[in-house]
Amino acid sequence: MVLQVDPSRPTVVLPQHGKVIGVLHPAEQPLRPSSVEAFYGIPYCLPPTGDRRFRPAQPVPASPDNVLDASKYGPAAPGKQLLAGGPPLVYSEDCLTANVFRQPAAAHEEGRLLPVAIYIHGGAFNRGTASMHNTASMLAHAEDNFVAVTFNYRIGALGFLPSALSAEEGVLNLGLQDQIVLFEWVQENIRAFGGDPHNVTLFGLSAGAHSIGHHLLHYSPDTKPLFNRVIIESGSPTSRAVRPFNAPVHEAQFNDFLAAAGVPSSLAPSEVFPFLRAQPTEVIQAAQTTVFDKYNPSLQWAFQPVIDGAVIPRPPLDSWRQGKWHKVPIMTGFQRNEGSLYVDKKMSASDEFTGFFRTLLPLLSDEDVQRIDELYPDPATTADSPYRETREGVGAQYMRIERAYGHYAYVAPVRQTAEYASGGPGGVPVPVYVYQWAQLSSVLNGAQHGINMRYEACEPSIIGVSENQSTLAKTLHAYVTSFITQRGDPNAGAKAVQRPVWGAYHALGKDKPMAMVFGLGNEELIGGALGEAATFTEDSWGRDECEFWWTKVDLSQQ
Numbered sequence: 001m002v003l004q005v006d007p008s009r010p011t012v013v014l015p016q017h018g019k020v021i022g023v024l025h026p027a028e029q030p031l032r033p034s035s036v037e038a039f040y041g042i043p044y045c046l047p048p049t050g051d052r053r054f055r056p057a058q059p060v061p062a063s064p065d066n067v068l069d070a071s072k073y074g075p076a077a078p079g080k081q082l083l084a085g086g087p088p089l090v091y092s093e094d095c096l097t098a099n100v101f102r103q104p105a106a107a108h109e110e111g112r113l114l115p116v117a118i119y120i121h122g123g124a125f126n127r128g129t130a131s132m133h134n135t136a137s138m139l140a141h142a143e144d145n146f147v148a149v150t151f152n153y154r155i156g157a158l159g160f161l162p163s164a165l166s167a168e169e170g171v172l173n174l175g176l177q178d179q180i181v182l183f184e185w186v187q188e189n190i191r192a193f194g195g196d197p198h199n200v201t202l203f204g205l206s207a208g209a210h211s212i213g214h215h216l217l218h219y220s221p222d223t224k225p226l227f228n229r230v231i232i233e234s235g236s237p238t239s240r241a242v243r244p245f246n247a248p249v250h251e252a253q254f255n256d257f258l259a260a261a262g263v264p265s266s267l268a269p270s271e272v273f274p275f276l277r278a279q280p281t282e283v284i285q286a287a288q289t290t291v292f293d294k295y296n297p298s299l300q301w302a303f304q305p306v307i308d309g310a311v312i313p314r315p316p317l318d319s320w321r322q323g324k325w326h327k328v329p330i331m332t333g334f335q336r337n338e339g340s341l342y343v344d345k346k347m348s349a350s351d352e353f354t355g356f357f358r359t360l361l362p363l364l365s366d367e368d369v370q371r372i373d374e375l376y377p378d379p380a381t382t383a384d385s386p387y388r389e390t391r392e393g394v395g396a397q398y399m400r401i402e403r404a405y406g407h408y409a410y411v412a413p414v415r416q417t418a419e420y421a422s423g424g425p426g427g428v429p430v431p432v433y434v435y436q437w438a439q440l441s442s443v444l445n446g447a448q449h450g451i452n453m454r455y456e457a458c459e460p461s462i463i464g465v466s467e468n469q470s471t472l473a474k475t476l477h478a479y480v481t482s483f484i485t486q487r488g489d490p491n492a493g494a495k496a497v498q499r500p501v502w503g504a505y506h507a508l509g510k511d512k513p514m515a516m517v518f519g520l521g522n523e524e525l526i527g528g529a530l531g532e533a534a535t536f537t538e539d540s541w542g543r544d545e546c547e548f549w550w551t552k553v554d555l556s557q558q
Contacts, residue, residue: 009071010037010104012192017042018066024104025136031460032140039100039193041074044185045178047094048154053277053284054161054171057096057181073099076129078285079156080292089129093158093281096178098151098185099130100193101139113196115146117484118186118227120179122206122235122450125304126156126292133205138457141477144485144493147195149186153178155303157288162245162306163254169273172245172308179211180311183226200227201484205453209235209332213417214305214312216326217319225326229488231480232332233456234449236413237316241361241556245306253291253302260287298359299342299405307557315557320420327428329488330421331480333435333515334414336541337446339406345444348395350380356401363555375545376404391443404545410449411542412549415513422507432505433483433490434539439472439519443526447519455518456480468530472519475499475533479516500536515539 010022022039025032045057052058074097075090102114119135121128130150139148153159159175166172187197202212209232216230217237243250261283263275276284291302307315319325347353353376354369364372377385379396387400415434423429441451454462455473463470478497479490486492490502502516514536522531 010039012039014189014192016062016064017060017189018064018068020068020070022070022100025140027140031464032137034140035104036136036140037102037104038136039070040072041097041099042068042070043074043096044098044151044182045096048096048158048174049093049281051277053093053158054169054174054273056170056174057178059181059185073097073129073131074152076131077152077155078158078281078288079123080127080289089131091285095152095154096181098149098182099135100190101135101148101150102193102195103139103142103145112194113191113199114194115199115201115485115487116186116190116195116197117146117148117201117203118183119148119150120202120204120208120211121150121152122204122208123155124301125160125175125207125210126288126301128155128207133453134457134459137459138477138481141458141474142481142485142494143478143496144481146481146485147190147193149182149190149195151179151182153182156292157257157284157303160303160305161254161257162247162250162304162308164246164251165269165272166254167245167308168269171273173305173311176211176214176305176311179215180226183215187226198228199487201229201231202227203231203233203480203484204235205233205450206235209233210237210239210305211235213237213239213316216328216330217316217324218311218313219319219324219326225328227326227328229329229483230331231483232330232414232417233452234334234338234410234414236332236410236417237312237319238416238553238556239413240301240409241304242312242316243306243557245308247306247558249300250306253295256291256294257287257302260290262287297344298356299409300360315554317416317553317557320416323428325421327430329431329433329483330417331433331435331483331488331490332414332417333437334411335406335437335447335449335452337402337406338410338449339402339404340445341449342409343398343401343405344395345393345398346395347397347401349397350378353378353397353401353404357404361552361555363558364552368552371548372404375548376400394444403542406449407542407545408549408552412546413553415539415543415546416550416553418505418513419507422505429507431488433502434505434513434515436515436517436539436541437519438517439522439531440526440528452476452518466524468522468524472522472533476518479534500534502534502536505539513539513543517541 025036075092077095154175379385379388422432478494482493483490
């Protein structure tokens, strides 16, 4: 699209792709204390549509005379609809676009390139979009300048459709491959925005964090990574289940998808993907929604990353054990109620609790299930069980299943990353900083999955609540942005925000593992105490349970 250039709008020139004209978000004290320039919807790949559907992404060809209007986000990748509350989204398979944010004054400083942060959005690899993260607000509050990049990648069946046939077609983990192409795009283009391609931090939440974990373990001794440090929020390469592409559950989900998409059972295998490429996008979207919804109650989510021998070269735990991971500084952590958004809040019977894990992890032995039953004492049979419910509107097993699933899926894997990366078994130590999020956001969801994203960005809806919530947000924000701008040190930089020193994590057996706990005792949003913004303390919460789950990771990789 060729436009008349508006001299009042921020502009950059990309060497191969012409002028890119963005928008200016002016300062609005105190909720946005500095101006931010944004360049939205920049294509980093050709649209993966038509015959390019279910194929690896292709770079955008050079067009140096083009003028691109970068004033609004590109379409979101087709997937499950996001929860209500945000701006309405346009969904399209033409979704592979990037967004770049910078502070105007700093971006134009002669000869100085700024640190770069690339945000990978979450959403269970089935929902989500770059606009979920308020990156402009995060940048506006940053005391030390940097350039931020967000982007969309393929999700759902279009990005993750594992099966033996998918492997033959060469289309496994397309969403992760999209992310790698974006990293390469940043290396080639970020200088034009004032960013330093040799000073890059990856950060992301949930599926974005799992993704970063996989890139961390996508290792070759002869290849330098496309990043210099990582922030892995509520995620890990060993989170949940990462199975071979042809695992029985993936083959079952693949066949369910073909049936839902109307693929004739009589088609030869070589004709299946050509048939899928010819279907209307509405058919593909409806089919992936049908299959995701079928498996969602059991949390055996469809359309996930798999061991493909390439991007995920081997079971992630084997990569840790063999030391095959990029040795870069790491910040990682978890919420204390990771499971509350996902498990059945009405669960009431004891056999529902054990049955949940038998379904989720069918390779568990009877002894394993019995041990889980003991680790999380049943309130129906144990008088002093810490999981006895007193809240209205939930089943008697809710607190118990929420805690157990959260430990299995998020808390234990996060700590596993910290253990190996800080010099645990088979590890080579790098600086690792571990956090816990303890602030309660609601009575039923507690310290819920994902809420830290809003605090990290200093969203106006958070810092406008109270001085206490503002302090919590600005404290987390200072640590995160310091890690980005000070080459992996969360304590340097951002001098205006006073905060405790965040010490590095030490693997179990070498010294007491320590963590920064955010919002400890903070119950303000449910009418309680204000608590502390940040407390550096022993990382002991839920550790016994995590040590059990560490012994079962191999079962999630088969």
